[in-house]
Amino acid sequence: MSGASKQFSAPGMALRTAAILFVFVIIFTALLSGAYLWTRPAIEASAAEEKMKLVDEVLPRSEYDNALLEDIVMLPPTPVLGLTDPTTLYRARKAGQPVALVFEAIAPDGYAGKIKLIVAVRADGQVAGVRVTQHKETPGLGDYIEVRKDKNKARPWITQFTGMSLAQVADNEWKLKKDGGRIDYYAGATVTPRAVSKAILKAVKWATAHHDQIFAETGAAK
C-alpha cells in the first residue's frame, strides 16, 4: 500500500482512507442487515415455539381448557414488571372461570443485564410456575436459574417458587436466605438469584392486584 500512497497529498490520502473505511462499513453493514432480515422469520418462529413449551412448563395444560394463545391481552410497557416494551399476556380459563395469568416479567438487575422470566400466577395469588426465558448470566456460575443448566435435576432452583403465594409467604420471606428470606441459592452467585426473587415477588403482587381488571378486559385480537 505504501508504494501506491506516495501519489497522494496528505488531504487526498486522508480522504482516500476515509472513503475506503466508509466502503467497508457499507459492505459489512449490508451483510449484517441481510443476515438479520433473512434469519428473522426463522428466529421468531423458533422463539414462539419455545414460548409455548415454556408456557407448558409454568402451567400444565390440564388446568385450563381455553385456547391460551388466543386469549390474550396486550400489556403496555409496565415498569413494575421491568417491561420496557409491550408484551403479550395470556389468560387461562377453565369452563369460563379465571384460572391463571401467564405473562412476562424482567429482572432488570441481573449480574449481566436483564433476566427475562415467564410467570404463571393463579387466581388465588399462588405461583403456578416460573421459568427463566432469557439471560446473560455467567455460564457455570449464575445460570442455574435456568432449569436446563441447574445441576440439581430433582428440584431445580427456580421450582422453589412454585406454590408460594402472598397469603402464605410474607413479603420479606421472598428473599435469599442470606438476606433473611427463605430462598436457597448457590454460593458464588448471589446477585443473579436475588434479582430473580425480587422480580418474582413484584410480578406476583402485580398479578394479584390487577387480576380482576385483566380478566374483565375484552382482550385484543391477535
Added chain:
Amino acid sequence: MITRDEFRAIADNGIWKQNTSIVQILGLCPLLAVTTNAVNGIMLSLATIIVMAMSNVAVASLRNFIPHEIRIPVFILIVAALVTVVDLLFNANLHELYLVLGIFIPLIVTNCIVLARVEAFAAKNPPLHSTFDGIFMGVGMLWTLALLGAMRELLGSGTLLGGIDMVFPSLQPIQLLPESYPGFLLALLPPGAFILLGCMIAWKNWMDARAARRAQRKPRQPATVAGAH
C-alpha cells in the same frame, strides 16, 4: 498452496509454541468465566475455531484492500460483523446447536485472540494459511480449556464432563470422586482458574526447558566424534 512444512509450522504454533492461553495469555476473560467444566471449555473453543477460521480467511482475502493506517477498525468491523452473522445463522438454521453454543458466540467478540490472529497472521498471509492458523490456534485453545475445565471441575465438584447432557442428552457426567466429596469452591471461582492456569504455564515452561536441555546435549556427541568444535 501450502507446503507440508508450512502446515506443520502453523499447527505446531497453534497447538503448542504460541498456544493462545498458556503462551500468549490471551482471552482470559472468557477463559475464567467459562472453564468451570470441560464441556463449556470445549464448546467455547469450538465456537472460537469457527469464528477464527472465518475471520482469518476474510481478512486474508481482503488484506490487499485494507490501508495499513485504518487496519484495526476495519479488522474489528469484519470480526464483529462475522460473529454476529454466525450468531444469527446458528440461531435460525441450527437452533438445537445454538441452544448449546449460543451463549458462547457473543463471548467471542470480547476475545482478543481473534483480533490478535487477524493482526499478527491473516493480515500478512494468504487465505489458506490463515484459515489453518485460525483453526489450529483454536485447537490449541481447545485442549488448554478442556484440560483447565476438567481440572477445575474435578477439584471443585468431583465430577468430569458436567453439562455433557446438554450437548448429548443421553450422556451423563462422570462422578469421579465419591458423592460425599464436599467440593472445593475456590477451584470453581475465577481465582482458582488463575492458579491452575499458572500451574499449566509452569508445566509448559518446564516441558520446554527440558526439551531445550535435551536438544543441547544431543548435538554435542556427534560433534566430539567428528572431532570438530
